Amino acid sequence: xxxxxxxxxxxxxxxxxxxxxxxxxxxxxxxxxxxxxxxxxxxxxxxxxxxxxxxxxxxxxxxxxxxxxxxxxxxxxxxxxxxxxxxxxxxxxxxxxxxxxxxxxxxxxxxxxxxxxxxxxxxxxxxxxxxxxxxxxxxxxxxxxxxxxxxxxxxxxxxxxxxxxxxxxxxxxxxxxxxxxxxxxxxxxxxxxxxxxxxxxxxxxxxxxxxxxxxxxxxxxxxxxxxxxxxxxxxxxxxxxxxxxxxxxxxxxxxxxxxxxxxxxxx
Amino acid sequence: xxxxxxxxxxxxxxxxxxxxxxxxxxxxxxxxxxxxxxxxxxxxxxxxxxxxxxxxxxxxxxxxxxxxxxxxxxxxxxxxxxxxxxxxxxxxxxxxxxxxxxxxxxxxxxxxxxxxxxxxxxxxxxxxxxxxxxxxxxxxxxxxxxxxxxxxxxxxxxxxxxxxxxxxxxxxxxxxxxxxxxxxxxxxxxxxxxxxxxxxxxxxxxxxxxxxxxxxxxxxxxxxxxxxxxxxxxxxxxxxxxxxxxxxxxxxxxxxxxxxxxxxxxxxxxxxxxxxxxxxxxxxxxxxxxxxxxxxxxxxxxxxxxxxxxxxxxxxxxxxxxxxxxxxxxxxxxxxxxxxxxxxxxxxxxxxxxxxxxxxxxxxxxxxx
Numbered sequence: 332x333x334x335x336x337x338x339x340x341x342x343x344x345x346x347x348x349x350x351x352x353x354x355x356x357x358x359x360x361x362x363x364x365x366x367x368x369x370x371x372x373x374x375x376x377x378x379x380x381x382x383x384x385x386x387x388x389x390x391x392x393x394x395x396x397x398x399x400x401x402x403x404x405x406x407x408x409x410x411x412x413x414x415x416x417x418x419x420x421x422x423x424x425x426x427x428x429x430x431x432x433x434x435x436x437x438x439x440x441x442x443x444x445x446x447x448x449x450x451x452x453x454x455x456x457x458x459x460x461x462x463x464x465x466x467x468x469x470x471x472x473x474x475x476x477x478x479x480x481x482x483x484x485x486x487x488x489x490x491x492x493x494x495x496x497x498x499x500x501x502x503x504x505x506x507x508x509x510x511x512x513x514x515x516x517x518x519x520x521x522x523x524x525x526x527x528x529x530x531x532x533x534x535x536x537x538x539x540x541x542x543x544x545x546x547x548x549x550x551x552x553x554x555x556x557x558x559x560x561x562x563x564x565x566x567x568x569x570x571x572x573x574x575x576x577x578x579x580x581x582x583x584x585x586x587x588x589x590x591x592x593x594x595x596x597x598x
Numbered sequence: 599x600x601x602x603x604x605x606x607x608x609x610x611x612x613x614x615x616x617x618x619x620x621x622x623x624x625x626x627x628x629x630x631x632x633x634x635x636x637x638x639x640x641x642x643x644x645x646x647x648x649x650x651x652x653x654x655x656x657x658x659x660x661x662x663x664x665x666x667x668x669x670x671x672x673x674x675x676x677x678x679x680x681x682x683x684x685x686x687x688x689x690x691x692x693x694x695x696x697x698x699x700x701x702x703x704x705x706x707x708x709x710x711x712x713x714x715x716x717x718x719x720x721x722x723x724x725x726x727x728x729x730x731x732x733x734x735x736x737x738x739x740x741x742x743x744x745x746x747x748x749x750x751x752x753x754x755x756x757x758x759x760x761x762x763x764x765x766x767x768x769x770x771x772x773x774x775x776x777x778x779x780x781x782x783x784x785x786x787x788x789x790x791x792x793x794x795x796x797x798x799x800x801x802x803x804x805x806x807x808x809x810x811x812x813x814x815x816x817x818x819x820x821x822x823x824x825x826x827x828x829x830x831x832x833x834x835x836x837x838x839x840x841x842x843x844x845x846x847x848x849x850x851x852x853x854x855x856x857x858x859x860x861x862x863x864x865x866x867x868x869x870x871x872x873x874x875x876x877x878x879x880x881x882x883x884x885x886x887x888x889x890x891x892x893x894x895x896x897x898x899x900x901x902x903x904x905x906x907x908x909x910x911x912x913x914x915x916x917x918x919x920x921x922x923x924x925x926x927x928x929x930x931x932x933x934x935x936x937x938x939x940x941x942x943x944x945x946x947x948x949x950x951x952x953x954x955x956x957x958x959x960x961x962x963x964x965x966x967x
Contacts, residue, residue: 382807387667388817397815403803405670406817407663408693414660415667419803421651422623422673426805444663447656 348372350381350401357395361561363551364393366518367460367527371431372400374531380427380539385419387412389432389441392466396431410441413448416455427538429456434475435465438500442474445504452509452543456534459500459546461576462553470556474498477575482556497575501548505582511543513582517550517573519565530580542584550576602783608748608774611781612678612704613638615752616650620787621702622673623651625664627683630716631772632706635678648789658683662690662703669699669765670816672795672802674756678704680772681722682713685730691765692731695833696818698801700759702752703737704768706775709941717941718772720863723918726769727892734830736837738766738844739891741862745779747889753784758844760798762836769891771914773864773943845898846889851877852902855884857957858931860899860923861912862888865944869912872949881958891919899926906931908957912949913937932957 350372358364375384384402388394390409397404407415412430420428437445437459448455464482465471472482472489477497479488489497505513512534516527527549534545550572552564559567606614613635616624626636636654644650651668655661661677668675679687684705694701705726709719722730726739738758740751748770755766795802803814820826848866851873852858861869866887873883886902888895903909909931911920917935924933936952938944 383805385671385803385805394819397813397817401806401813403806403813404815404817405667405803406697406815406819408666408689411659411663411666411690414655414663415670417653417660418623418625418651418664418666418668418675419671421653422668422675423671423804443656444660447660 348376350376351399352401354398356399358392359555361552361554361564362392363460363462363518363549366524367458367549367551368396368399370518370524370528370531371429371458374528374535375400375402378532378535380535383425383427385423385426385428387416387419387428387430389430389436391433391436393431393433393460394467410436410439411444412436412441413444413453413455413457417448417451417453420453420455427456427535429458429535429538431458432460433466434459434461434463434500435473438474438498445500446507449504449544449546450507450509452511454538454541455544456538457544457546458531459548460551461548462551462556463497463572464553464556466553466556470553475500477571480571499576501546501581504544504546509544510546510582511537511584512545514546514580515548515550515576515578517568517578519552519568523578548576550578602785604781604783605778606745606781607634607776607778608742608745608770609634609706609776610638611745611749611783612752612768613642614783615749616676617642617644617648618784618786619753619756620648620674620789621650621676621756622789623653623668623675624677625653625655625661625668625675626677627655627658627661627679629658629680629683631708631718631775632678632680632704634775635704648786650789658686659690662687665701665703666690666694666697666699669694669701670697670803672799672804674700674760674790676702676704678706680706680708681710681719684722684725688725688731691737692733692735693818694765695735695737696733697816698763698833699765699816700756700763701765702755702759702768703765704770707769707771709939715941716772718864718914718943719939719941720771720865720913721915721918721939722769723891723913723915726767727894727922735833736764736840736892738762738764738840739769740766741769741889741891742774743863743866743887745774745777745781748774749781749783762840764836764840769863771863772941841893844890845893845895847895847898848887848889849898849902850885850887851882852884852886854882855902855905856882856907857884857953858902858906858909859883859885859912859949859953860888860909860919861885862891862919865912865914868944868946869949871946872953875946875950876953883953888919894922896922896926899923903927903931909933910953910956911935912944912952914943915939
């Protein structure tokens with residue numbers, strides 16, 4: 332069989348999503364961002380949202396998300412993406428607005444903006460990549476760093492007596508009446524990638540249908556920050572991260588359980 | 599027309615003028631003495647009429663970042679606050695300037711530093727005019743002295759912001775925000791259509807629609823220093839254009855003046871009373887009231903100072919604008935400051951006393967201190 336025979340269109344089983352462009356990606360080998368970028372691009376393309384999608388990029392490793400996914404973007408100040416998304420969405424109700432953030436950006440400096448966007452029930456999608464570390468600035472401790480994990484600012488391992496406990500953001504926002512869908516996913520296996528893609532699709536669908544805020548956490552790896560090979564990072568994530576951050580849906584109002592807030596009685 | 603004449607507070611005038619300008623969105627957080635802006639907007643429910651979005655944010659930090667997000671989509675958006683709240687907004691204002699986004703920010707100043715007082719002040723002059731946030735940037739700063747100007751400067755502020763793609767600020771003081779006066783509100787203008795926004799703001803993040811093949815990105819980040827320097831040079835060219843075209847001030851009795859008062863905002867009107875009292879006594883005093891604090895009317899002050907024996911800068915602060923007045927006249931004329939702090943607004947007699955003490959009663963050959 333010649334090369335020409337192999338590369339015939341009918342033999343093609345996979346190609347790069349149309350909305351991921353040719354720019355050289357700056358992510359480290361083994362990083363989860365590339366996979367999640369691909370999923371976001373696929374979801375926007377498959378749902379026909381190219382003309383409607385507005386992305387809000389964070390500060391951190393994924394600050395340059397706008398260089399890779401071919402839709403309109405606004406680059407936010409550190410942690411403020413949900414505030415930008417709130418205004419962009421309310422002023423442009425026919426668009427679909429999503430934020431793409433890391434755990435340092437979202438769970439630390441952006442915790443107030445996150446909680447209030449979620450409790451207002453903004454019709455947006457919030458995507459948080461949780462690798463339990465500040466990657467861009469060189470591997471410092473984040474609110475989501477798990478106990479015992481060594482980082483540049485917890486060099487002997489995170490201690491609860493010194494640094495408090497990991498912040499389980501998804502569990503927090505699931506308590507808020509404004510969220511309609513909160514899920515925790517990963518992208519370390521083919522099966523996990525497929526589940527994560529379905530979760531993202533559901534989240535974007537909720538935003539289109541104006542059901543409230545959808546929050547998709549993706550537990551990811553940071554091989555450079557964790558100082559492990561990509562393969563060992565996946566194993567470390569499965570053994571340590573998933574214990575603290577178990578995968579699966581945490582809230583889905585369409586599927587059932589929901590506590591309602593009651594209005595003041597009219598006198 | 600008669601329907602447009604109202605008696606209202608300066609803060610209320612800001613809110614009414616915003617609706618009538620066709621403002622797309624207001625994002626704010628309560629703080630004294632400007633909360634009437636948000637309160638008036640919530641009571642007016644403009645989302646039912648013009649479609650304007652009004653949102654009470656969780657903080658001033660969130661407010662200004664909502665403004666950033668809205669402005670990036672090409673909408674006419676604004677926020678208002680008072681001194682401590684505007685301090686919180688400085689990061690976002692720097693981002694707006696760096697991303698070349700039009701927006702309107704209103705600061706109804708109260709006394710500081712810190713939590714300070716809820717009473718009037720002009721002590722945010724430096725912050726507003728010298729770049730309160732990080733990086734080389736300027737805001738167009740408008741200083742209203744009447745409730746009418748509170749209303750008028752909403753449209754002026756927006757128009758300048760869109761003309762130059764840079765945020766503008768109404769720097770009012772607590773007096774103008776809280777006092778009630780007659781005001782003629784502008785006619786209701788429709789909000790711009792999506793089509794008009796696409797035409798006016800081809801850079802806006804509106805979704806890659808209507809045949810646009812290249813994505814729009816609004817960002818202040820540029821890691822390539824050579825490109826970033828070019829960006830900085832572009833910002834500076836815009837500022838030079840604004841300095842050339844947009845200086846605004848009011849001159850009163852300057853033609854025959856022996857002494858000059860320079861004051862902005864509400865205190866300029868109190869100065870006018872002092873000036874009229876002085877003129878009754880035969881002392882010729884004139885007034886320059888800067889309306890744009892940036893760009894500052896250096897040339898007008900230099901010109902007006904040519905034949906005067908002294909300049910008194912009257913400000914409700916410890917002396918901030920006086921630095922710009924001194925820059926305008928160099929050492930050609932003695933320049934003194936008079937002001938009160940802590941939320942105290944000087945009365946005309948105090949101002950006249952200061953004029954006498956510093957200039958009128960001083961022997962011509964007295965040694966400068």
